[in-house]
Amino acid sequence: MPVETGADRPEMVRFDKVVKRFGDHTVLDGLDLSVGRSERVTLVGPSGSGKTTVLRLLMTLERVTDGVIHVDGQPYSHMHAGRAGSLAPADEKYLSAPRRRIGMVFQQFNLFPHMKVLENVTEAPVHVLGLSREEAAERGRELLDLVGLDDKHDAHPTRLSGGQQQRVAIARALAMRPDVLLLDEVTSALDPELVAGVLDVLRDIAASTDVTLLCVTHEMGFARDISDRVVMFDHGRVLESGPPEQLFEAPQHERTQTFLRAVH
Ligand code: ADP
Numbered sequence: 034m035p036v037e038t039g040a041d042r043p044e045m046v047r048f049d050k051v052v053k054r055f056g057d058h059t060v061l062d063g064l065d066l067s068v069g070r071s072e073r074v075t076l077v078g079p080s081g082s083g084k085t086t087v088l089r090l091l092m093t094l095e096r097v098t099d100g101v102i103h104v105d106g107q108p109y110s111h112m113h114a115g116r117a118g119s120l121a122p123a124d125e126k127y128l129s130a131p132r133r134r135i136g137m138v139f140q141q142f143n144l145f146p147h148m149k150v151l152e153n154v155t156e157a158p159v160h161v162l163g164l165s166r167e168e169a170a171e172r173g174r175e176l177l178d179l180v181g182l183d184d185k186h187d188a189h190p191t192r193l194s195g196g197q198q199q200r201v202a203i204a205r206a207l208a209m210r211p212d213v214l215l216l217d218e219v220t221s222a223l224d225p226e227l228v229a230g231v232l233d234v235l236r237d238i239a240a241s242t243d244v245t246l247l248c249v250t251h252e253m254g255f256a257r258d259i260s261d262r263v264v265m266f267d268h269g270r271v272l273e274s275g276p277p278e279q280l281f282e283a284p285q286h287e288r289t290q291t292f293l294r295a296v297h
Contacts, residue, residue, distance in 0.1 A: 042069025044106070045213060045245045046091065051100035053086055053269075060086050062269040063100065070212075073239055073246040075256040075277075078266030079292060084249040086269075088215040091247070092137050104131050105212070133161065136211035140218045142202040144190040150177065151186040154205045162209065169208070176204035179241075180234045196227030200234055207238070214238075216248040220255075228252070235259065253296055257281055265289045 046068040053061040060083045068074050076084040089095045090102060102109045109131055144153050154176060155169035164172070177183055180200035190198050199219055206214060216235065220228040232255045239246060239259050250256055256263055257277040264274040265286070273285050284290050 042072055044068070045070040045072070045104065046247065047103040048087070049101045049103065051090070051102060052098045053083070053090065053095065054098045060269050061090075064270060066264065066271060068213075068245060068247055071243040071245055073248070073259050073261045075248045075250060075260040075263045076266055077250070077253070077256060077263055077292070077296075078272070082266040083269040084266050085217055088137060088217050088247065088249060091135055091213070091215060093132055104134065107131055133209065134212040135215065136206035136209050136213070137215040137217065138199070138202050138206050138219050140221045142190075142195070142198040142222075144198055144201055144205070146189065146191055148189075149186065150182065150188050150190065150193070150201050153190065153201055154208045157205070158208050173204070173208055176207050177201075179207075179237065180204045181230070194227055195223045196230045199223065199227075199231050203231075203234060203238070207242075207244075211244065213245040213247065216246065216250070218249055218251065220250070220252060251296060253281065253293070265292070 044067055046066075048064045048066040051061050051064040052059065064083070064087070066087070076087060078084060086095065090097060091104075145156065148156065151170060151173050154173035155164075155166065158164040158169040158172065159166055174183070174186065177186060180203055182197060182200055182204070185193065185197065185201075190201060193201070203219075219235070220231050223231065232252065235255070236259060238244070246259070248256070248259070260277050262274055263277050263280040265272045265280060265284070265288075267288055273280065273289055280289070281293065284293060
């Protein structure tokens with residue numbers, strides 16, 4: 034049975050016995066995981082335990098080897114079964130409607146360097162969602178305000194700090210109005226003094242929107258603040274899961290205790 038969602042919420046994402054292998058290396062080993070609508074779930078665990086692979090499967094950047102992923106009750110992981118290999122981000126305009134409900138912010142911000150900040154945020158809504166330039170710009174300005182970059186609309190990303198670039202990437206992901214936002218170690222590439230600003234923006238977004246959040250992070254303080262539920266991964270499976278106060282203060286498994294001691 035999938036790990037139950039933390040509250041009585043409709044299910045937004047479900048991994049059902051999902052296996053992912055790279056050659057003969059099994060990265061996800063029959064993963065059961067369920068995330069409720071508007072739930073904030075953080076995946077923690079040792080490096081190499083399969084956390085990022087979970088996000089990449091949801092972005093259809095990888096394909097499952099076995100098992101099924103459901104998004105909002107619809108089988109999702111077979112959606113691209115006919116395609117050879119993984120989808121490149123450049124294929125975005127061909128993505129299915131369910132896939133468009135999911136957005137991701139990466140460790141490396143991946144902004145378009147030749148476009149101004151506002152253009153970075155409006156590009157996909159215009160070309161993928163079909164918004165008019167005016168509508169997309171209006172929404173883009175609101176989002177740049179939300180991430181604290183109201184004075185940077187016309188700047189080029191290369192002129193911004195890493196923290197500011199990551200905030201543009203967050204605004205860009207939200208501009209697609211995702212139901213589910215995936216955050217993959219979004220502060221790992223930042224200088225330490227820029228981390229807090231980005232995490233504050235994400236806390237604001239969690240507090241002011243109903244987006245479902247699935248995060249991979251080593252920032253345990255952030256995980257504690259933002260999460261309804263923290264899921265401890267080990268060897269491609271869920272070792273244990275619970276509200277942050279339970280998982281951080283009274284972990285059931287020795288391996289969780291060892292992991293938490295090492296990252297604190
Ligand atoms: P985590 O996010 O928990 O650190 P990952 O999901 O990034 O773990 O990776 C899990 C394992 O899968 C690692 O051992 C990694 O080397 C391997 N892996 C990830 N992507 C690939 C790939 N494209 N090809 C081969 N191995 C991969």
